[in-house]
Amino acid sequence: MEIGPLIGRVDKENLVMSGEMQTVLDAILSEKARAEDYASLPTPKTMRAVTTHKDEVKKFEGLASSEKDPRRSLHVDEVPIPEPGPNEALVAVMASSINFNTVWTSIFEPLPTFQFLERHAKRSPWDKRHDLPYHIIGSDGSGVILRTGPGVTLFKPGDEVTIHCNYVDLQSPEGHDDSMLDPDQRIWGFETNFGGLAEITLVRANQLMPKPPHLTWEEAASMPLVNSTAYRMLVSHNAVQIKQGDIVLIWGAVGGLGGFALQYVLNAGAFPICVVSSEERAKLCRTVGARWVIDRKAEGYRFWNPDGTQNLADVRRFGKRIRELTDGEDPDVVYEHPGRETFAASVFVARPGGKIVTCASTTGYMHEYDNRYLWMNKKRIIGSHFANYREAWEANRLVCKRAIHPLLSEAYPLEQTGEAAYRVHRNMAFGKIGVLCLAPREGLGVRDPEGRQRHIGQINLYRNAAKGEFRLVKTQP
Numbered sequence: 001m002e003i004g005p006l007i008g009r010v011d012k013e014n015l016v017m018s019g020e021m022q023t024v025l026d027a028i029l030s031e032k033a034r035a036e037d038y039a040s041l042p043t044p045k046t047m048r049a050v051t052t053h054k055d056e057v058k059k060f061e062g063l064a065s066s067e068k069d070p071r072r073s074l075h076v077d078e079v080p081i082p083e084p085g086p087n088e089a090l091v092a093v094m095a096s097s098i099n100f101n102t103v104w105t106s107i108f109e110p111l112p113t114f115q116f117l118e119r120h121a122k123r124s125p126w127d128k129r130h131d132l133p134y135h136i137i138g139s140d141g142s143g144v145i146l147r148t149g150p151g152v153t154l155f156k157p158g159d160e161v162t163i164h165c166n167y168v169d170l171q172s173p174e175g176h177d178d179s180m181l182d183p184d185q186r187i188w189g190f191e192t193n194f195g196g197l198a199e200i201t202l203v204r205a206n207q208l209m210p211k212p213p214h215l216t217w218e219e220a221a222s223m224p225l226v227n228s229t230a231y232r233m234l235v236s237h238n239a240v241q242i243k244q245g246d247i248v249l250i251w252g253a254v255g256g257l258g259g260f261a262l263q264y265v266l267n268a269g270a271f272p273i274c275v276v277s278s279e280e281r282a283k284l285c286r287t288v289g290a291r292w293v294i295d296r297k298a299e300g301y302r303f304w305n306p307d308g309t310q311n312l313a314d315v316r317r318f319g320k321r322i323r324e325l326t327d328g329e330d331p332d333v334v335y336e337h338p339g340r341e342t343f344a345a346s347v348f349v350a351r352p353g354g355k356i357v358t359c360a361s362t363t364g365y366m367h368e369y370d371n372r373y374l375w376m377n378k379k380r381i382i383g384s385h386f387a388n389y390r391e392a393w394e395a396n397r398l399v400c401k402r403a404i405h406p407l408l409s410e411a412y413p414l415e416q417t418g419e420a421a422y423r424v425h426r427n428m429a430f431g432k433i434g435v436l437c438l439a440p441r442e443g444l445g446v447r448d449p450e451g452r453q454r455h456i457g458q459i460n461l462y463r464n465a466a467k468g469e470f471r472l473v474k475t476q477p
């Protein structure tokens with residue numbers, strides 16, 4: 001069960017894959033290998049993985065968040081591969097993606113993630129494996145199961161899967177109505193080690209879901225985290241459960257969370273109000289089907305004065321703008337994640353009895369808002385965090401049924417993960433950025449080319465938008 005130390009840094013000169021890893025990749029690329037074939041493959045002993053280092057957590061001390069550069073703290077190392085324990089699996093990762101938690105981990109904010117690993121390690125001898133001087137990060141993945149530990153029944157070696165990040169084994173009674181309430185619930189690759197930005201990852205079997213057959217590895221890998229989060233926030237009974245006709249204000253409507261929210265709102269027959277920060281992004285929202293779009297930069301909203309007091313005039317101006325678009329109606333639901341900068345405005349603009357559903361605080365977690373607007377108008381704030389297995393499975397099922405589509409706009413090789421995370425940190429990309437782990441190039445892994453072709457406009461929408469092309473041919477699933 002002991003995991004050895006970091007074996008070495010990977011640089012451009014020693015990018016060569018080990019023979020055993022190449023054999024695994026050849027089996028996947030052949031598309032013919034079966035469970036028995038995978039069982040007879042030797043498990044590689046080491047792999048390339050994206051890591052942060054425990055001895056670097058003070059690297060950015062004294063710098064503002066925006067100046068902390070993931071390219072300086074994310075490394076690609078050669079590391080040992082753990083063996084799967086009970087109810088665990090090793091997955092050969094073809095692709096992963098950048099999430100905002102990749103950014104948080106790389107800039108050691110709000111806390112260095114090594115604290116999470118140390119806490120997790122205290123739970124059991126198996127969990128002790130996670131406490132290492134390096135953290136293999138990444139909370140999304142697609143790939144092929146290589147090994148399963150004792151007790152795994154639903155999946156077997158050779159299965160093509162996507163991986164969601166709810167890491168929980170449900171030994172506490174609290175989690176049995178909703179596993180996100182389990183006191184030992186963690187986010188894989190953020191609060192646990194052996195995440196998805198690696199050639200092989202260690203997961204619990206209840207993180208596995210079937211890979212959507214019409215998508216490439218990188219498209220499939222770019223979805224589980226944000227798609228499942230958006231599903232819980234808007235569709236699940238555990239949060240808002242939007243309905244036909246609801247007006248939903250979506251902050252960051254072409255970001256990761258926002259891009260999926262926009263699809264769920266439109267699919268539900270509800271009305272999105274999209275907030276974005278450029279004309280291109282506004283155009284993308286309209287291409288997807290939104291009628292009401294606010295360009296927050298062009299309209300110059302400043303909800304806070306330089307002295308930290310609220311600029312109520314701009315909050316009111318924002319509310320007025322919403323009413324202009326909607327013929328006088330206020331949002332039934334506000335989909336919140338920017339946090340400190342927008343939260344007071346979100347509370348203000350929600351209709352009486354409306355809901356503000358929040359899962360994050362990108363611009364700061366100490367929120368200030370005028371509570372009179374909340375209590376006098378009987379509004380509700382609902383906290384939400386990732387998704388339980390059922391919710392993640394339903395979100396993945398909608399992708400398999402081609403009712404929800406990827407937001408992938410770019411993909412980078414594993415060794416350029418720092419650059420990819422930098423782009424997300426600086427809000428430079430549309431939708432999602434993928435990372436190729438074992439996949440030698442983009443475009444592989446499609447098992448249903450016909451289904452893909454029927455939706456190719458929707459699948460390539462964000463990629464095309466990143467190139468300045470805004471066209472959408474919509475087809476029914």
Ligand code: NDP
Pocket residue numbers: 099100101225226229251252253254255256257258275276277278281296337338341342359360361362363384385386387424427431
């Ligand atoms: P992205 O970077 O993909 O998108 C965020 C969007 O927010 C941007 O596209 C931007 O849109 C908008 N935004 C940024 N700053 C501001 C601002 N000051 N005011 C208004 N809008 C702003 O990130 P994600 O969507 O993946 O994640 C967003 C947050 O949610 C992160 O903090 C992340 O950690 C968290 N998160 C939490 C989850 C959970 O389970 N609790 C799950 C997933 C994410 P534009 O500039 O166009 O307005």
